[in-house]
Amino acid sequence: MNVSTKDLFRLLRAALLGAAAELAALALMATAAWLLLRAAERPPLAALTVAIVAVRTLALLRGGLRYAERLAGHDVVLRWLGSLRTRVYQALIPGTRYSGGDLVTRLVSDVDALQDAVLRWLLPAGVAALVGTTAVAVTAATSVPAAAVLAGGLLVAGGFLPWLVIRGTAAAARENAPKRAELAERAVELVTGRRELVAAGAHGEHRARAAEVVGDLARSERAASATTALLGAAGVLVQLGTAVAVGLLAHASVPWTAALTLAAVTAFEVVLPLIGAARRVPEIRASVARVRAVLTEPASPEGTRVASTGHFRLENAGVRHPGRAPALQGIDLDLPPGRRVGILGPSGAGKTTLLRLLLGSQSPTSGRVTLDGHPLGEYRDLPKLISGAEADAHVFHTTVRENLLLAKPDATDEELREACETAGFDLDLDRDTGPDGESLSGGQRQRLVLARAVLAAPEVLVLDEPVEGLDPAHGDAVLKRVLARARGSVVLVTHRPEHLVGFDEVLTLEDGRALPASAADRRPGRS
Numbered sequence: 001m002n003v004s005t006k007d008l009f010r011l012l013r014a015a016l017l018g019a020a021a022e023l024a025a026l027a028l029m030a031t032a033a034w035l036l037l038r039a040a041e042r043p044p045l046a047a048l049t050v051a052i053v054a055v056r057t058l059a060l061l062r063g064g065l066r067y068a069e070r071l072a073g074h075d076v077v078l079r080w081l082g083s084l085r086t087r088v089y090q091a092l093i094p095g096t097r098y099s100g101g102d103l104v105t106r107l108v109s110d111v112d113a114l115q116d117a118v119l120r121w122l123l124p125a126g127v128a129a130l131v132g133t134t135a136v137a138v139t140a141a142t143s144v145p146a147a148a149v150l151a152g153g154l155l156v157a158g159g160f161l162p163w164l165v166i167r168g169t170a171a172a173a174r175e176n177a178p179k180r181a182e183l184a185e186r187a188v189e190l191v192t193g194r195r196e197l198v199a200a201g202a203h204g205e206h207r208a209r210a211a212e213v214v215g216d217l218a219r220s221e222r223a224a225s226a227t228t229a230l231l232g233a234a235g236v237l238v239q240l241g242t243a244v245a246v247g248l249l250a251h252a253s254v255p256w257t258a259a260l261t262l263a264a265v266t267a268f269e270v271v272l273p274l275i276g277a278a279r280r281v282p283e284i285r286a287s288v289a290r291v292r293a294v295l296t297e298p299a300s301p302e303g304t305r306v307a308s309t310g311h312f313r314l315e316n317a318g319v320r321h322p323g324r325a326p327a328l329q330g331i332d333l334d335l336p337p338g339r340r341v342g343i344l345g346p347s348g349a350g351k352t353t354l355l356r357l358l359l360g361s362q363s364p365t366s367g368r369v370t371l372d373g374h375p376l377g378e379y380r381d382l383p384k385l386i387s388g389a390e391a392d393a394h395v396f397h398t399t400v401r402e403n404l405l406l407a408k409p410d411a412t413d414e415e416l417r418e419a420c421e422t423a424g425f426d427l428d429l430d431r432d433t434g435p436d437g438e439s440l441s442g443g444q445r446q447r448l449v450l451a452r453a454v455l456a457a458p459e460v461l462v463l464d465e466p467v468e469g470l471d472p473a474h475g476d477a478v479l480k481r482v483l484a485r486a487r488g489s490v491v492l493v494t495h496r497p498e499h500l501v502g503f504d505e506v507l508t509l510e511d512g513r514a515l516p517a518s519a520a521d522r523r524p525g526r527s
């Protein structure tokens with residue numbers, strides 16, 4: 001999250017303008033106080049003219065400088081965030097770890113939180129330090145004890161009290177983190193799993209628990225707000241006490257004492273907002289850490305090789321998800337162009353995992369998966385070569401036509417109809433599919449996905465139990481047509497060995513391992 005020298009310079013300019021605006025305000029108060037009390041002594045008018053002019057000038061300066069500081073502050077922040085946002089998105093695009101929509105949204109608000117970090121914390125803290133130091137230096141010229149008290153008061157109000165707020169807020173955030181996570185989880189369950197919860201009679205209980213967590217969080221939020229308000233009030237007391245002490249210790253003329261006292265009061269006006277702003281510091285810190293993690297993660301190198309008809313090979317390949325038994329281990333598979341391989345095995349045997357390895361959507365955690373001897377990650381357009389009907393293929397919320405065109409954007413309606421016919425899908429091309437394809441039946445969704453695979457006509461067609469939900473006779477006929485149209489290699493996962501007649505090889509998996517042919521023969525197609 002490096003800040004360029006130019007941006008640093010702009011930040012410094014904004015801080016100096018802010019400090020100048022606040023010093024003008026401070027000088028205005030001090031001069032006005034001096035002027036009032038000095039005027040009460042009835043001096044010749046000439047003795048007051050400089051102060052009168054100064055009051056007017058400072059009043060004008062204060063407004064002008066504040067405006068300039070707002071402009072400069074927002075200028076630097078918006079420029080910086082603009083480039084930071086671009087870098088974060090660039091880091092996200094090829095990423096695999098950061099792909100969930102919720103996480104992306106999270107990062108957007110994290111980047112926005114950095115805006116608050118600069119405008120509401122960094123700049124005001126810098127301005128407060130500059131104004132405080134100047135006020136102490138000016139006071140020290142008259143009275144060192146008064147300056148020492150002022151410095152102490154400012155440090156308490158601008159350092160100690162905000163630190164207490166940060167500590168309290170961070171502790172509350174740590175304590176509330178599990179509750180927030182539970183609330184997010186329950187909210188998702190209540191929205192996405194509503195039907196299932198109602199059917200199981202658990203909806204009311206879930207909602208009540210979510211409401212209880214909301215109540216707990218609100219209570220904790222109120223307690224944190226009350227603490228911040230109390231510490232804010234303590235800051236005002238410190239301000240009053242310090243101003244009185246400065247007045248008593250100044251040992252100067254009445255007008256000058258009044259000027260120093262009001263200058264002290266005004267210096268606190270710059271420092272006190274830090275107490276309220278400190279509440280966001282823990283949140284901002286967490287945002288900074290998350291953004292930094294995204295920016296510092298080494299980018300996964302993008303593939304450069306062009307995929308054309310080639311030879312896929314799995315050598316001793318395995319996949320193990322953290323904390324789980326291996327999903328797949330020690331798998332060898334040879335898939336030269338034109339070869340047809342069937343995969344059988346009971347549920348959970350690793351069939352889908354094997355397809356994901358071939359599709360490049362899952363990397364092996366052991367062994368190798370290669371195309372013409374190169375790891376799949378080195379290819380930039382693998383889906384053009386290998387694709388098909390995956391078990392979890394998504395149906396987009398649009399029309400049947402648009403869903404099909406994803407496979408071949410320039411396909412004519414004639415081609416679309418032909419692919420549908422092959423897949424046994426007979427709905428109108430303009431039919432709306434609904435969110436997640438919900439307005440289609442399960443079988444219709446499956447055949448739409450299959451039609452999409454047929455239309456893509458890849459060199460290597462991958463089919464994951466493509467006719468599982470269809471009635472057997474219809475399903476067999478559909479599969480026969482799809483296989484007849486396949487122009488290259490086929491990898492078919494099925495639990496019916498009769499689907500694999502004429503295939504070059506049948507691989508039977510169990511518990512993530514390939515069964516030897518003799519054992520596989522004894523348990524055909526268990527699922």
Ligand SMILES: Nc1ncnc2c1ncn2[C@@H]1O[C@H](COP(=O)(O)OP(=O)(O)OP(=O)(O)O)[C@@H](O)[C@H]1O
Pocket residue numbers: 321324326327345346347348349350351352353354391527
């Ligand atoms: N993302 C994941 N995280 C953890 N475990 C996983 C993950 N994906 C799959 N598994 C586990 O890996 C094993 C193999 O899963 P896979 O989906 O490949 O089985 P399958 O043979 O296709 O099963 P089915 O016939 O039921 O679709 C299972 O035990 C599964 O629970």
